[in-house]
Ligand SMILES: [Fe+2]
């Protein structure tokens with residue numbers, strides 16, 4: 001494999017950086033493959049629920065699709081807990097960062113905040129604030145995040161629900177993460 005000439009970045013030539021740019025583009029193009037692998041890894045994730053975290057993710061995406069949501073929402077529902085293993089303290093931000101270049105701002109914001117909105121369903125059992133999401137009450141995407149949690153996330157722990165499997169969502173995931181769909185926003 002061709003490699004760069006430098007051992008310190010500041011010594012690199014234009015040819016070096018053009019070479020790296022080509023490798024980077026090829027690597028980015030296979031992001032969807034790595035996301036599919038990461039989703040499969042959720043089978044071994046957090047314990048204690050009646051279904052594993054992959055099935056929760058698939059069920060959330062299934063419910064989004066059945067609601068007539070578009071592909072950005074369905075893929076967001078599929079990936080919303082992908083940070084459970086590597087970012088247990090801020091898994092919402094982890095997933096949001098991954099999808100940010102590929103989805104519109106509303107979808108990104110909802111995934112980034114779903115964790116605090118989900119607290120409405122359980123935080124009172126743990127001595128925490130179930131109304132923590134109220135600080136976002138005036139945000140334009142507040143109701144969208146309420147809906148994401150109420151209809152797709154919080155009900156998706158049902159072992160008897162007819163849930164689509166990963167191969168059903170793979171083409172959607174690949175379309176959303178296609179490079180030409182990259183969107184620019186802060
Ligand atoms: Fe979550």
Ligand SMILES: [Fe+2]
Pocket residue numbers: 056060080081153
């Ligand atoms: Fe979830």
